[in-house]
Amino acid sequence: MPPTPRIRTVEGSCWGCKQRRVICDLAVPTCGKCAKIGRRCDYGTVRLRWTDCVASRGRLAGKKIPLYQPPALQRSQDQHLLYFENELLPRLNLSNTVPRIDLSFLSRDPILSQSVIAVANAHQTYAYQSSDENSAVARIQDRNNALRVFRKHLMAAHNDEVNHSLFIANVLLCILDGMLGPTTENSAAAAHHHLVGGKAILKHWEGGQDIFDQTEELPILMLSIFTTMDLTHSLLIGDEPYLDQPSWARFGNCEAWWGNVKSDDDFLQTMGILANLATLGHGVRHFSNTVPIDTLLAIQTSLDEQANQLTVDDETHGSVERSAWAAFCSVYRFTASVYLYRALSGLDVDHHLVQQAVSSCMEVISSPALPSQLQHCILFPLLVVGTLCMEENQRVTIRRSIERTSAYLSFESLRSLTLFLEGRWKMLDQENEAYRKSDWWSYFEDIALATCLF
Template sequence: MSTSKRQRITQGSCWCCKKRRVKCDLVRPTCGRCESTAQVCGYGAAPFKWVGGMALRGKNAPANAPEIYNFSPLITAAAATDTDSSGHGRASDVGPSSPAPPANANATGNNGNGNGNGNGHGHGTHDRRPSDATTVHDDIDLLSPAPTLSIVPSTPPLDESCLMPYFANAVLPRFLLGDGILAVDYAMIAKDESLQQAVLAISRAHYNYQAKCGANDSALVRNSSRQVAITSFRKRLQVGTSGDDSAKELFANNVLLCMLDGMIQPSTELNASSMHLKGGFAMLNRWSCTITNMLLEGGLQSHLLSVFVTMDLGSSLLTGRKPYFEPILFHMFANTQAWWGYLPTGDRFLTLLRTLNEMAALGAVVFAHLPSGDGAFLAEKCFPPLTAVLEAPLPVHSLDGIDYRNWVTFCALWEACSSIYFYRALEQRTVDDELVQAHARKGVSTLIDALLPGMLQHCLVLPMLVIGAHCIHSQDRKAIVDALSPTVSYLAFGNLPLMVDFLKGSWEKSDFHSTWWETFHDISDRVFLF
């Protein structure tokens, strides 16, 4: 009888087979079982784990694990002042053994929007903290949203096999106004190498930025991944397209690069974001049916198109360039997947976007004739329909339902942004003008009074930029910074710190007599903000 150890076929198996405790045929890059079940097969480092569910609760909870499932405003604030000697209750206790969750898998169960229920005993779990750690002090702001658990600096880098799920579960939800998760066709992405490299570059850049990895190593990895994605995209462009489907995928690839260089990892040296934007325009001119095909397909395709259209709108407003897209296009997104979700025909937000696009086109006329007032004289003839939209009363049923009231508040902040643009850019009023200040202060007041839930509070970047740049009172400026803080933390986009720095620099200048385009000149070509 042989005494040698019997070799088991499961040694060295992929992670999916290990998890299921089944035999793996060890075929690379995808084993037979993973291929038959359409699983993501990986043999590298341990896969990224999405935590925060039942695995960390009750009798299955690790004995010494931090109680992240009870993370709430009350517990956090109390723990900040009354922690015991063992350090219970500190968010910093999350160590390398606890894989950091993305924001859509946080302990509060609110899809990562950072809005806790304010209850230290949420979801029926028992608080096992010392009694003195739950003391609530009078100076705690009970209305502040619960902070989102962030990835700690000791978090290890993601394995490449985990970057694709990270894109679907952590990156895309930050570009979606709602709690849903867009379906991602992994097989389709895997077939297109350039598209796959763009997805990997975005995921790696966002993860490293949020994880606060080592500056030198992280920058080297991000830049290398970005260069691979751009090189692959250029090669794909040289090959050309064989039909409408390949044209859509090629344009989607360009949108991802816009998101990478204009929002997630903006370059401070080169205007890479503007170059990608112009490249997208050239592609749409070359393949004229791309817009229609993406709208009709819906899903991720129409979502990426809506992101690109909004990038064009925001860039046009700040730079004085004429928008590429026609205003009517926004109404074609009705009942179609977009970054703002599914909106019915005639929704107020779609109307505001269309009006902003029309005003941006008029603003381009005004800007082209500066310092002469000829452009403003011509644009004035088009004011009546614009003012009719901005001054339109709210619907009668605007107070029915909390969700609808939140949506009305969200639209009101975008309306304040539109009104400020109208008075500053089209009517050429100064920053300290009475009407400009009235709408700026109204926007700040709305922002303070309304505690918008979920992604509603994180999709107000452009309105907060416009409103904030026109705040002349210190308390209003502080309110803008405070409102931006959770958004900067949750989204973890590199363009947001640049925006905050821009606002602070603008406030220090206190230049009340510069034109609209002079005000935003320092940031208009560097990043996309919306």
């Protein structure tokens, strides 16, 4: 007599795995087996059964609903909105919390829903390493649908609500092309145009001032992400950033990607200084301006005073959280110093001031004072400082930091960041004098347009 077949299901399995009697990994919102074959994953306690398009159980009992729904709409309502809220958004803010958003509102807004579908599908495909042809086709279709809907509404008449949706969708498209997907010549150009378009939307929309005045968290989160990507992008290509130095204080007491801080917080002050540096860099790059030495010294003094104040505060009101935040701010502050030395002062890669800033920054990155959660949000400093690392132990630290961050963020663009760093280190090891004396803009030319990092 043959043995009784062993049932391989586990308690709490999704309905698909229960029906097939296979082991479910219980991942939410979609388990691994359902994600692999593109099947809808359902963990509901009651499974609806449909008869002639009518639900026989549950809250939809008696309602006649078509059996077929367009794939994009079904993915939006059944999977991607939840994935966007619970899987992607926590990776886009430092506190790892989910902003309060109205999923029902997103599902009714065609501009936002299509963009959410596109970014959620792209991230899920890469995070779960779904490389089959169907996944690739769906990802491309979702992106094209999002662009089509975005452009259609962009060319039509807008009210404030549509402007909100257009701006958020534009940020999502920038994330899609600048972070989630592989870095190619086409994606780099697209990400750059999304940033330019975002600036245009904000200027046409009187600067988006009403975003700061509302209580919804998603718009302010998207605005903080956009202005940070715009700032880092501007620093690399020599463009003027959208926000000037004083405007960064407006993010005080807002739910931004770096958390809710006061308007005079050290991080906002550092971002303001970086905005000032980017504006000066625009003049240097495009108009061959020479920044007066007094201006450079004043900026360096501001950075030094900020560092000293952080040290005093840490000694006076020391705590693990305070030390971690001070370390996080200092990484961006050292990056500002590197930009001041390289882009505005024209110092060589191996100049002692440049290497001193690099060494100081690397000490912070490798120290336990900077926890992993904060390290996930220093990609731009890792790029700037990492390309200047002359010592192998520094490079090992950079590699490890990017590996940990890649495993958490699941952004495909980090592969391009790693390849760029390895290429720059190879050139440094060749001790090519012309290369070491190359200016800031030439040094980052190969990755500048494609970089949307923070």
